[in-house]
Amino acid sequence: MKFVRFGPAGREKVGCIDARGELRDLSSAVADLNLPTLGQSGLRKLARLKPEDFPKVKGRPRQGVPFTGISKxxxxxxxxxxxxxxxxxxxxxxxxxxxxxxxxxxxxxxxxxxxxxxxxxxxxxxxxxxxxxxxxxxxxxxxxxxxxxxxxxxxxxxxxxxxxxxxxxxxxxxxxxxxxxxxxxxxxxxxxxxxxxxxxxxxxxxxxxxxxxxxxxxxxxxxxxxxxxxxxxxxxxxxxxxxxxxxxxxxxxxxxxxxxxxxxxxxxxxxxxxxxxxxxx
The missing domain is CATH 3.90.850.10 (Fumarylacetoacetase-like, C-terminal domain)
Structure with a gap:
């Protein structure tokens, strides 16, 4: 899956890129993409989400760093x-x-x-x-x-x-x-x-x-x-x-x-x- 975080700096939402290259809003299912919290098992669970079940994002919002929790x-x-x-x-x-x-x-x-x-x-x-x-x-x-x-x-x-x-x-x-x-x-x-x-x-x-x-x-x-x-x-x-x-x-x-x-x-x-x-x- 291709994960993104989009929106104003400090207020980003989690999204994904679907098979057609369109941005989908996953924020109703995922509060934030924090890798220390999620780890690989959490990412695997998120990968089972179906992008088509989530709304398309209109326009071209700012894209932020796609995940948080970078210690190094x-x-x-x-x-x-x-x-x-x-x-x-x-x-x-x-x-x-x-x-x-x-x-x-x-x-x-x-x-x-x-x-x-x-x-x-x-x-x-x-x-x-x-x-x-x-x-x-x-x-x-x-x-x-x-x-x-x-x-x-x-x-x-x-x-x-x-x-x-x-x-x-x-x-x-x-x-x-x-x-x-x-x-x-x-x-x-x-x-x-x-x-x-x-x-x-x-x-x-x-x-x-x-x-x-x-x-x-x-x-x-x-x-x-x-x-x-x-x-x-x-x-x-x-x-x-x-x-x-x-x-x-x-x-x-x-x-x-x-x-x-x-x-x-x-x-x-x-x-x-x-x-x-x-x-x-």
Whole structure:
């Protein structure tokens, strides 16, 4: 099933996308899509609901983050070989792990806010892996059993903060609005192979990123298993699994970064699309 939350920020209702691509209002049956509360068993019960039994939503309401209860937003860096090459960095022997502050999380249509002092604001379309069952030192073979579903994430990055200010990458990854998630949470049963999904991102209608999760260095199962050795993954946690080539910092003959008023459109096959406009803080 494809779950959504729609409506004004802080007052979202739960909905789903039916077989015709239309938004249905599930709020009469579901108060909120809180994954720590629901977990995988709760999602399975919700998946038995029949979308046609619920009213269609008129118009084009704002879409929010499709679920709540995110305790961690974990990033994986340089997980596509071509992206590592365009960044001029070594191919990692193990997953590169960083954290994005949960305060950066925003909806798939909300503005991306340029922070004060920003000079190199960049884009990164990524497959988001949503945890549905507590994962602690899980094996590779059982890793996907702990996944609730998948979503689109834009790992918005400020490169000068990330790479030129010393310390870890986190400073360039966690500013407000740097973690748009959604529009949908697509349950795992609808994504039989997370390693065969096409990703794309355009800026102002011009092609920037094209890729496929088949070319990941570390696949979804390996990432979940790996991370679970170093931290407990909880229901609702989101893993950003890396981005394909085509980011602004890697453009030739010179880098190109986001400016106020620019519009990013991005998506992943079967997981929906985001539309994000850059504006000053």
């Amino acid at each position: 937003l974990v990033g994986i860096g340089l997980n596509y070989r071509d992206h590592a090459i365009e960044a001029g960095m070594a191919i990692p022997a193990e997953p590169i792990v960083f954290m994005k502050a949960t305060s950066c999380i925003s909806g798939p249509q909300d503005p991306v806010l340029r922070p004060a002092g920003s000079a190199k604001l960049d884009w990164e379309v990524e497959l988001g892996v949503v945890i549905g069952k507590t994962a602690r030192s899980v094996s590779l073979e059982k890793a996907l059993d702990h996944v609730a579903g998948y979503c689109v994430v834009n790992d918005v990055s400020e490169r000068s903060f990330q790479l030129e200010r010393g310390g870890t990458w986190d400073k360039g990854k966690g500013c407000d609005s740097f973690g748009p998630i959604g529009p949908w949470l697509v349950t795992r049963d609808e994504v039989p192979d997370p390693q065969s999904l096409a990703l794309w991102l355009d800026v102002n209608g011009e092609q920037r990123q094209r890729g496929n999760t088949a070319t990941m260095i570390f696949g979804v199962a390996e990432i979940v298993s790996y991370l679970s050795r170093f931290m407990t993954l909880l229901p609702g946690d989101v893993i950003c699994t890396g981005t394909p080539p085509g980011v602004g910092a890697g453009m030739k003959p010179e880098p190109k970064f986001l400016q106020d008023g620019d519009v990013m459109t991005l998506g992943i096959a079967g997981l929906g699309e985001q539309r994000l406009k850059v504006q000053p803080t």
